[in-house]
Amino acid sequence: MINETVGIIGGTGWLGGAIAKAVLAKGLVPTGNLIISNRSGSHPLAQQGACLVTDNQDLVDRSDVVIIAVRPEHFASLNINAAGKTVISLMAGMTAQTIAAQTQASAVVRAMPNAAVEIGESFTPWYCFAQTAATTKSLVQRLFECVGTAAEVQQEDYIDYLSALSGTGPAFPALLMTALANQAMAAGIPPDIAQLAAKNVVVNSSQLLASHDAQQMIDALVAYRGVTAAALQTMIQGHFEEQIGRALQSGAAVARKGLQA
Template sequence: MTIEARIGIIGGNGWLGNAIARAAVATGAVDPTRLTLSSRSGNLGAATIPGVHWTRDNGELVDRSDVVVLSVRPEQFQGVHIAAHGKLVVSVMAGVPARAVAERTGGDEVVRAMPNAAAAIRRSFTPWYATPPVSAAGKQLVQALFDACGEAAEVPLEAHIDYCVGMTGSGAAFPALLAQALIAHAVAQGLPPAFAERAARGVVAGASQLLAGEGGDPAQIVQAMIDYRGTTAAALQAMIDRGFMGAVAAGLEAAAAKAAAMASG
């Protein structure tokens, strides 16, 4: 779907705002001449995208846009002063309720979305929630915008977005943590660091593609490996026994708590 609406991204020089803009332009979802990005500092650095309009004035951005994307840190939101009545407002801020977004911006139609760092390579899984006033056309636009960043899916409850702050918003970093742990253990056993890193990348970025194929149900894969009672079963069972599931749950809960604290602070 080609988006005909004019889109403005507040915080367009930040890593996420710029990733969304680049993905939208690269996939042809948005013509760059219909895209306006704002930079609080005015320092665009390497964020310039040919054909896109840049401004330091968020008021100008709103005037030029039908859709306003809020891509600022939650604690910076109090410093955003715009009048977006009649616009579709899309927030990618963690922990800021749709009600607060509507009250501060004056937007009637509000969407909350939770993309992640993989948007930079157009592989983000992005859940989004639309408040009741959002039209069917607005929902189609949001789906197309975040499909350009990878894959997107609507959720029925705003609470699901709050949960996804940890699972999808932060989750892009979890494979890197696993790879780091694999590398550290291999190096401790005397393997060359370059080899250990290459092997870990092969496991985390390569072998994990099993999940993308047919029969890629995670629970079935794990159970099949455990039932085989081989070396993989021994490794999986040891990780589970040492609290792997609990550690993941603690991480997700910590992300949600941090988001709430950032939004209230």
Template sequence: MTTVGIIGATGWLGSALGAGLLSRGLLAPHDLVLLNRSGPRPDYHGYAGVAWASDVADLVARCDTVVVSVRPEDWAGLSLRAGGRLVLSFMAGVGAGRLASCGGRIVRAMPNAAAEIGASYSPFWADAAVTDADRGVVRRLLSAIGTTDELAAETDIDLMTALPGSGAAYPALMAVAMADFMRAHGMSEEIAWRAAEAAVCGGAQLLAGRIAEAPKLLAAYRDYRGTTAAGLDTAEAAGFGRAVAAALAAATETARRMGAE
């Protein structure tokens, strides 16, 4: 692994990446260079030997690979000059055309909030200048926060921003609706949330590692023709599938529009 710099090292995703690299032994503390708005910290996830850069130029000078983990609106103000470096961007809506101004070999990845627990699915796309060795570095970096796949086209990143990039947003939306229903029917706050957790978190564990079997699971519930089958039929009739598709389409279009600005 090369020397890695993280711009936005204490933000949500940057912090998760730094912690994962160190805790999994993928990078020695002295090979990790960090930069954030608030300045150096005496302790970084329990490691005191990491290096802190004074500014973006200092970080670039000390690294072979630069990870950009800041908000898209902050990109223009970075004035990143990373000629000869591998640049891995976590920013939604900042396309390769804009990233190319930094002079580096560009990779775009889309992690999600599950990076905090090492369970993010973080697919990536690489521009034509990225080498096989670079791809190996990217895969090792992303392994610190979960799993990855390489995408064939940059436009696929917008789709990944909409779906895996949303993290827990849609499960949380479902959990709120379920808890609201339980409270509306007289359940206490505590029990309502426990019931929603059982459905959203506990139930989902049945699909972990075999998500492609979801249609078979739904068919089994329907074949039983019980209470859950009635609920599934009503949800579909009310437009559940169409609502999910519309939500993902809106998120994808927003990512594309951000990239065009």
């Protein structure tokens, strides 16, 4: 448990709300030390121990740490003064320098969770702008460990790149699963069987990767020279990895543009 008061602007949205629920469920802060803001001032999270306010500046004034979980294009209209506070931004593409200039925060952290916060399985990279106290870094790490795993990165540009990698959450697996199912149906496999087979590959069988090295698994399967090897070699020869690289660079480029995207 930490003694600081944490405020979440956007704390009833899907991302801020998931973090708020996890913080409460895991008892990261004492009862009454989590404040969230929304326009109505009411939300089921209040029944779980969160304090609700309708004014963002009121939230900032009452908090030691302020999490901003709104869309980047809504940041300019927040108009908050967070002097003396730590601000943690979950906004893609909004630079730490811009956040510091607009909020006057004493410490700014950029972080990029993904949709897996809903099940406590997000990987959240985070970056501290300028000199940041060790106690603040510890708080940030513990905060994001409430919704999965987390790691500090040393360059802000890494956050933009990782927005297109880990920040996409289930998007890439969803695309793979859809492609596998569609191709199976195109080959004449009944839709229900195609969907089950694709889901097993992406969701169930991939659990093996939790205890196996991915490259070693690929090498072993290719060396076996069987059905799997033939499929993998076709993907490799089709420059699968290079295509993934282009996808990540495209996503990172949008993240770096921020409000201009």
